[in-house]
Structure formats: structure tokens, C-alpha cells
Amino acid sequence: MIAIVDYRAGNLRSVQKALVFLKADCRIIARPEELAGCDKILLPGVGNFGAAMNYLNQSGLTAVIRDWLNADKPFLGICLGMQMLFDASEEDRGMNGLGFFPGQCREFKSGKVPQIGWNDIRSIKKSGLLTGLGKKPYFYFLHGFYAIPDGRSIVSGVTDYGLEYPSIVERGNISGVQFHPEKSGAAGLRLLRNWIGGFPLSIRRISQ
């Protein structure tokens, strides 16, 4: 059972619909006790860093999620959900993130902000998330901030938007992606399928 964390900041339905389409068991949770029986957490990415962390703090989810991350249980953060894995963000100075990955999130200073559109991933380390997706898969991005990890060791994939920044970060079973797999067509569904586990489907079959 996959827990989709609702931090009352935006629309979670897209992620849920994609998981349902892939026939994965999932439910939306907003309180720590609702995690019972779940073996994976998906932290989706819509909204604002401070508001989202504030909700997690007030609901008691921050502590529970930190324990989950430290226990290396399967976790996927999408967009803002990836940024929340870091210590802090320029979006809301003074608000702590989950702090699992050392580093900060900063705002793009050049080009059109937010970045809206399809961009590619350059794989710099083998990642199970990209199984079957070729050398430079395209995904849909929608964000104004990007993560700067303290070291390169957690970076599996990078993307170029005026500057090169990490678009996939991973350590053990904890992963974060800056793009929206639930809105990235066949490639995104394949990535989610890779994360969920289970038998590999060809991209062609998923897109039909």
C-alpha cells in the first residue's frame, strides 16, 4: 500500500490517478496514524515549501516521516516533495525541511521562472528509476526552485536549465525527482512503475 501524503497545499489527484492507472494500491493520508499498513510513502509536489512543511509539522507527520527516512523505507518525493527532503529552501527562509539530504533549495536566477515544460535527464549514476527509459528521457518540469546538495554522492540525474542542477537524487530506498512523473506521459508512468516495483512493462504498452 502506497501512502500519498496530503499536506493540504494542492492537488494530489494526478498522482493518485496515475497510480490507479498502474493498478497500484494507494491511499491519501493526512495524519500519522493513517500510515498504518503502508509500505511506501509518496510525497507529491504542489504548493509552497513553508506551507507544506508547516502542515507536516502541525499534523505530526514530520517526525514520523523522518523516522521512516532514517529507517530507509521506500520513499519518493516529487518536485516540492523532493525539495522538502533537504535542509531548507530560499522559498521560505527560516523553515526547516525534512533534512534527510544535506543541502539547500534556491530559486532560478536566469531564464523564464518558473521553468515550465519538458526537459531531459542526463543520467550520471545508475538508477533503478530510469530502467527501460533510454539515455536521455524527457519529463515534465514545473518549478521555480532547485536543490543544491552538499555533495554529489546522492545525485543520479541532472538537468540543464541555464545551469545544471540535480533532477534525481537517491540514497538507499529514498528517492526524489524534481519533475512530475505523473504528468510525463509514458516515460513518467514507466518511472512510477519502476518505483512501485513489479514486472517491467514496455513503454508502448503503458501508453496504450
Add this chain to the structure above:
Amino acid sequence: MITVRIIPCLDVDEGRVVKGVKFKNFQTAGDPCELAKGYNDQGADELVFLDIGASPKSRKTMLDVVEKVSRQVFIPFTVGGGIRTVDDMRSALNAGADKVAVCTAALQNPDLLVQGSRVFGRQCIVLSIDAKKDGNRWFAYSHGGRRQTGQDAVAWAKKGAALGAGEILLNSIDQDGTRQGYDLELTCRVAETVAVPVIASGGAGTLNQIRDAVVLGKADAVLLASLLHFNSHTIAKIKEYLEKKGVRVRW
């Protein structure tokens, strides 16, 4: 590197896709769910649904369409037409839209852009501008192109982005449905004025005009309707052409 987005636009009236010329003389172009699925299979980068039927019934039908499409098609959707309040935005987002487009309501109440971006984030808020040239300026029109507001379109784009719009959907009323090419001067002026992405709309008739909108008009994305609905071009053909001309596209 970021790619140029090819975005089919479905103008929906009472659950059917229609397409007009210069915002008039609408012809039926098909079932929105079937068209949406077809364009997704062809490689569309996003979809825009505009409810052009003004009735509450048409709005409800539109949300049903979005709800149905979003269970089967996993690319971004923008929904526009008749969105007047933050609650209207929420209904569209809950139905499966990723972004909402506002036009008339934002002209009448610019604070809607502030409110919407505060609640849902600016990446959700698309400011749709229907612009028509008069002399050497363009003016923003409301009510589906029927009322001139006296607002300079370029200045309005700049103001809208400052208030909270994360993207500008720029429609040329003069070029709409004519297949005579985008209004390149208008597109370029707006694209150079605002710091958010600009979607060029209105007038695409040939592949070269699409390239011009990107290269000369500096658009980040192009909206297409007539060119696709009446089967004269496929998205794959358009992308092949653009790539050959040095424009980056997504495959």
C-alpha cells in the same frame, strides 16, 4: 535543455469540440476525450481545454470531460473559460486540471491573479490575453473577444505576471483561425517584456509559421487548433519539421 511545447487547444461547447475563425463561425471538430487521447498518442506536450459555452451546464460538462480525460491521459492540462473565482479554480483543479486560465475575470478583477497564485502557486495560474491590434498597439479584449477593455495588451501581460500569473497564453484575435500565421510582433513584444513563459496562439497554418513563432516570436510554446483538428497536420510531423530547423522538441 528545455523544449518547445506543442499544445493542442480544444474549444469545448456543451461537450463538443468546436473551432471558429476570428472567434466566430464555429464548426464542430469532434469529441473532446477522443481528440485528447489522440493528441496524447501523437506526442502532444500539454492540452488546453477552453469552455466557450457560457452556460453552467456547459461548465459542468467540461469538468466531466477533464475528469474523464485525466484518468487516461497523463500529460498536463490547462482549463479555461468562465473561471471567475478561486472556487472555480479549485473545481477545475479537482477535476484534474494542472493549471487554470483566466481572461475576462482577471481583467475585471486583477486581484484574482494574486489570490489564485497565493492559494495554488503561480505555476497553476495562466493569464489568457485576447489581443487585437489597433494602430500600432494591441488592446486586451474581454468576453470572448467581444469587448475592448482599453488596456494595452503588452502592459497587461507585464502587470498580470507581476500579480501572480505563471504563464501568459497570448491569443491574437486578428489571426485566430485564419491560418495566416501568428502575430509575431505581438508575441515577441510580450515574450521580451515578461519573465514567465509565453504560449503563442492564433493563426497557425503552416509548419514554417510555427517555427517563426518560436524563433522570431520567442514563444516558449505554441497553441494549435484548426491545423490539428481538421487533420491537415500531425504533431509528429510538426516536431520533425521543427527539429530539422534547429528547434528543440520532446520525443
